[in-house]
Amino acid sequence: NAGVMQNPRHLVRRRGQEARLRCSPMKGHSHVYWYRQLPEEGLKFMVYLQKENIIDESGMPKERFSAEFPKEGPSILRIQQVVRGDSAAYFCASSNQETQYFGPGTRLLVL
C-alpha cells in the first residue's frame, strides 16, 4: 500500500528555468493539496485540487505558479522562471476526506 509519492526528491534549478514537481496520491484518494515550507517557516497552504479541478488556489502566488491534477497521472506543481526566493521544500498531501497524508517532499534549490 504505497503512500503519497513525490518526485523528484531534490531539484536544482538556475534562475529563469522551470521547475516541475510531481505528486502521486495514495490509492483511492482524489484530493491533493500542495504546501510550501520556506526556510525557518511552517507549512503554508498553496492549492487544493481534485481530479481535473482546482478547488482552492488562494495560497498560490499570482504569477509563475500553476498546478494541475489531470484525469490520468500525477498532480503537477509548475513554477516558471524560478527565482532564488522559490527555494523551499514543497510537500503534497492526499486526502480520503478525513485527514491528509503527506508525501516526502521535493526540496527545490534555485541557484
Add this chain to the structure above:
Amino acid sequence: ILNVEQSPQSLHVQEGDSTNFTCSFPSSNFYALHWYRWETAKSPEALFVMTLNGDEKKKGRISATLNTKEGYSYLYIKGSQPEDSATYLCAFDTGNQFYFGTGTSLTVIP
C-alpha cells in the same frame, strides 16, 4: 488570515517525564483539528483528527483534547522516550484548507 499558534516553540524534557503543549486556533469556521508528528527529513505523520468539542483521543502514550468553544487543543505525552523527539504540528481544518501552526519541537534527553 487565520492564525494558528503553538506553544511552546521548543521543549527539552528528560526521558520519562510527561509533557504537554498547546495549539490555539480561531473558534469560528471550525471543521476539524489535526495533530501531526514530523521527524527531521521525513514527512508529517498524522496522529489525530478531532472534530467534536470535548473530544479526547489516545494513541499509546500520546493523547489529545479539544475545546472548540475557546479554540485550543492540548497534546500530552506520558513518559517521554527519545524516539518521541520530533516536531508536533497542529492544523486547523476549515473543511477546505488546512492552516498549520509552526510546531512545537520536542527533544527528549536520554
